[in-house]
Amino acid sequence: MLKVFSILLIFTLLSACSSNHKTGVVYHEGFDFSEVKNYSFYHRNSAFTDSQNLIDARRNAIEIAIERTMENNNFNYLEPEQADVVVTYYLFDGNVREYSAYNEVVRFCIQCLRASTWQTDNQYLSLKKGNLIIDLVDPHSKRSVWRSAYPLGIKAKDNSAKLNEKTQQAVNLMLALFP
Numbered sequence: 001m002l003k004v005f006s007i008l009l010i011f012t013l014l015s016a017c018s019s020n021h022k023t024g025v026v027y028h029e030g031f032d033f034s035e036v037k038n039y040s041f042y043h044r045n046s047a048f049t050d051s052q053n054l055i056d057a058r059r060n061a062i063e064i065a066i067e068r069t070m071e072n073n074n075f076n077y078l079e080p081e082q083a084d085v086v087v088t089y090y091l092f093d094g095n096v097r098e099y100s101a102y103n104e105v106v107r108f109c110i111q112c113l114r115a116s117t118w119q120t121d122n123q124y125l126s127l128k129k130g131n132l133i134i135d136l137v138d139p140h141s142k143r144s145v146w147r148s149a150y151p152l153g154i155k156a157k158d159n160s161a162k163l164n165e166k167t168q169q170a171v172n173l174m175l176a177l178f179p
Contacts (some may be wrong), residue, residue, distance in 0.1 A: 025148050025177045028149070031138060031145040033179045038076040040083035040139075041066075048088050051102040061164050062089050065171040074177065085136040085145070091152070094129040106135045109141040130154055132170050136178075148174035 027033070041063060054062075066087055067077065075123055079171040080086050090102045103109075115132040127133075136146040153165060 025147070027146040027179055029164075033146070036075070036084040036136075038078045038083050039070055039136075040078055040080040040086050042069060042080055047105050048102075051105045052090055052098055057160070057170070058091065058163075061167050062091070062171070063159075065164070065168040066134070066175070068168065069171050072161060073178075075160055083139055086138055086139050088135045088144075090130045090133040090135075091158060092127055092129060092131045092133060093150075099127075102133075106137050108135060121148065132167070132174070134171065134174050140158075148177055148179065150174050 068091065070077070070087070077083075088102075089108050090099065102158055128151060130152050131149045132152050133147060133149045135144040137143065138145045150173055152166050152170055154166060159164070
């Protein structure tokens with residue numbers, strides 16, 4: 001019995017090492033990502049916009065970075081009602097209440113990550129202040145189907161050009177993990 005258990009343990013460890021999980025990304029297996037050809041953002045007067053307090057300059061920098069990356073990856077922009085996914089974002093500043101409100105708006109369930117329909121690794125759960133979060137929301141169910149988090153590494157001395165550069169780099173790295 002011990003020999004069988006040992007063989008199963010070794011097999012499990014080898015399988016885990018060779019898995020295709022991507023750090024910092026979670027996504028719903030039931031969503032057909034191969035059908036995604038276009039995207040949108042929620043309008044500025046939506047519940048999404050109300051879910052976090054961001055200055056317009058920061059909001060614009062994030063949206064421009066997302067637009068550039070999506071365009072470079074041959075995705076087209078459409079109105080939210082016609083898009084395959086709606087891109088949302090959140091800059092975590094340590095305010096857990098605000099973060100919870102954002103999760104409610106995009107219907108992201110942290111406790112559901114352990115369900116078999118989500119592909120994830122445990123590293124996602126270590127969200128830290130300064131992380132940028134990007135969600136892809138299914139416009140039909142209005143539920144997040146893909147999420148990535150990445151530390152922006154913003155420093156007080158960073159000027160707007162440096163902030164935009166860090167934002168663009170983070171968005172590029174995050175959206176490169178799109179399935």
